[in-house]
Amino acid sequence: MKKDELLNNRVQSLPPIIDESSEILILGTMPGKESLRSKEYYASPNNSFWKIMKRLFNSNMEFKDYEEKISCLKKHHIALWDTLQSCERESSLDSNIKEEEYNDIDSLLNRYPKIKKVVFNGKKAANYYKTRLPSSIAYSTSNACAKKIGEKIKNWENALTY
Numbered sequence: 001m002k003k004d005e006l007l008n009n010r011v012q013s014l015p016p017i018i019d020e021s022s023e024i025l026i027l028g029t030m031p032g033k034e035s036l037r038s039k040e041y042y043a044s045p046n047n048s049f050w051k052i053m054k055r056l057f058n059s060n061m062e063f064k065d066y067e068e069k070i071s072c073l074k075k076h077h078i079a080l081w082d083t084l085q086s087c088e089r090e091s092s093l094d095s096n097i098k099e100e101e102y103n104d105i106d107s108l109l110n111r112y113p114k115i116k117k118v119v120f121n122g123k124k125a126a127n128y129y130k131t132r133l134p135s136s137i138a139y140s141t142s143n144a145c146a147k148k149i150g151e152k153i154k155n156w157e158n159a160l161t162y
Contacts, residue, residue, distance in 0.1 A: 009088050009089060009090050010086060010087070010088055010099075011030060011031075011033075011036055011086060011087060011088075011089055012036075012085070012086045013030060013031065013081075013082045013084055013085050013086065013103060014031055014035070014036070014039060014040075014041060014082070016079060016080065016081035016108060017041065017070055017073065017074075017079060017080040017081070018079035018080075018081070018108070018112055019074055019079070020112065020114070021074070021077050021114065022074075022077055022078065022079035022112055022114060022115055023077040023078075023114050023115060023116050023117070023162075024077060024078050024079065024115065024116070024117050024118075024119060024160060024162065025078075025079045025080075025081065025105075025108075025109070025112075025115050025117070025118050025119070026078060026079065026080050026081075026118075026119045026120075026121055027081055027082060027083050027105070027118060027119070027120050027121065027125050027129060028041075028042075028080075028081075028082045028083070028120075028121040028122070028125050029082060029083055029084055029097065029121075029122070029124050029125045029128060030082055030083075030084045030087055030089065030097065031043075031082065032044050032047070032142075040066045041080050042141065044143075046142075046143040047141050047142055047143060048141045048143070048149055048152055049121070049141035050063060050069055051149060052141060052149075052152055052153050052156045053069065053072065053073065055153050056153065056156065056157055056160070057072050057073075057075075057076050058072050077114075078160070079112070079115065081103060081105070081108065082103060082125070083102060083103060083105065083120075083125050083128035083129045084097070084100050084101065084102060084103060084128060085101045085102060085103045085104075086100070086101045087099060087100040087101065097124075100128070102128060102129070105129055105131070109131075109133070115133065116133065116134065116162055117133055117134045117135060117136070117162040118131045118133050118134075118135040119135065119136055119137075119138055119156075119159045119160060120135065120136070120137045120138065121138060121140060121141055122137070122138070122139065122140030122141075122142065122145065123137055123140070124140070125137075134162060136158070136159040137159070138152075138155055138156045138159035138160075139151065139152045139155045139156070141156075
């Protein structure tokens with residue numbers, strides 16, 4: 001692959017969703033193409049992240065819009081970000097990530113000292129960052145993870161407990 005072809009596949013992370021009351025930081029790897037296009041975390045309808053959050057934190061009620069999703073997370077002191085700042089990737093699959101550059105998660109944690117736990121959205125995210133805080137690895141919410149939604153919900157419920 002030529003260098004200019006690689007540059008065309010360079011993707012940049014979204015900014016963190018976080019505030020002063022955040023106590024849990026959920027870290028993914030890199031948003032998928034649909035999320036990057038819409039500038040919304042976990043925008044793909046095939047990703048189960050918002051289905052899990054709806055079940056755990058929104059009385060299983062559908063979210064009206066992205067702002068309501070973010071508001072729900074903040075109400076429950078949950079922050080979102082990614083381990084990677086940028087990478088080369090042809091599709092949305094983590095297995096296609098190359099030439100990664102990392103986000104400065106330690107600086108973020110220093111700025112938000114109330115964060116007590118890190119939850120990784122899948123093993124790949126955990127491979128990119130070693131935290132000094134208590135942490136857990138939840139099942140990936142990607143549709144590439146073959147676990148049933150009920151298993152994912154229970155696993156995430158356990159992962160988000162501290």
